[in-house]
Amino acid sequence: MRDPDQRLFGAVNDGRVIGFVHAQIFQNPGGRAHKPFRFVSIELIAVTAAHQRRGVGRALIDAVKDWARSRKARIVHLGVYEFNQAAIAFYEKIGFKVGIRYMELTP
Numbered sequence: 001m002r003d004p005d006q007r008l009f010g011a012v013n014d015g016r017v018i019g020f021v022h023a024q025i026f027q028n029p030g031g032r033a034h035k036p037f038r039f040v041s042i043e044l045i046a047v048t049a050a051h052q053r054r055g056v057g058r059a060l061i062d063a064v065k066d067w068a069r070s071r072k073a074r075i076v077h078l079g080v081y082e083f084n085q086a087a088i089a090f091y092e093k094i095g096f097k098v099g100i101r102y103m104e105l106t107p
């Protein structure tokens with residue numbers, strides 16, 4: 001994790017990692033619709049089942065938000081499978097909104 005554009009934040013309890021988030025900074029080159037901007041992408045986030053619903057996930061996202069601000073990133077974004085309704089409820093609760101709609105079909 002020597003790449004300054006990536007961060008791995010961990011939550012530790014009694015010497016054990018109980019959650020982590022991996023985030024990365026990207027530069028959107030801009031185009032006709034918008035100017036170039038920097039954004040943080042959350043690649044992975046997980047909290048061990050035994051420690052969920054205790055504010056650990058929120059604290060991990062807060063760490064990412066602080067990092068994003070310090071790096072002058074305009075947004076923090078992530079992708080989540082539509083079937084993962086628990087994660088969607090979590091993201092919505094802490095303030096995420098749909099910004100880009102990613103669609104798919106079975107060929």
Ligand SMILES: CC(C)(COP(=O)(O)OP(=O)(O)OC[C@H]1O[C@@H](n2cnc3c(N)ncnc32)[C@H](O)[C@@H]1OP(=O)(O)O)[C@@H](O)C(=O)NCCC(=O)NCCS
Pocket residue numbers: 045046047048051052053054055056057058059079080081084085086087089090091093094
């Ligand atoms: C999603 C995840 C990271 C949330 O972590 P967490 O530590 O449990 O979240 P928090 O305790 O900080 O939750 C904050 C708020 O989000 C909402 N929330 C969290 N989990 C929820 C759930 N399963 N269902 C509904 N709302 C939920 C609640 O409003 C919660 O506050 P409350 O407990 O006071 O009501 C965790 O459930 C997880 O690791 N899930 C499995 C991996 C996963 O799906 N990762 C995301 C892949 S995109």
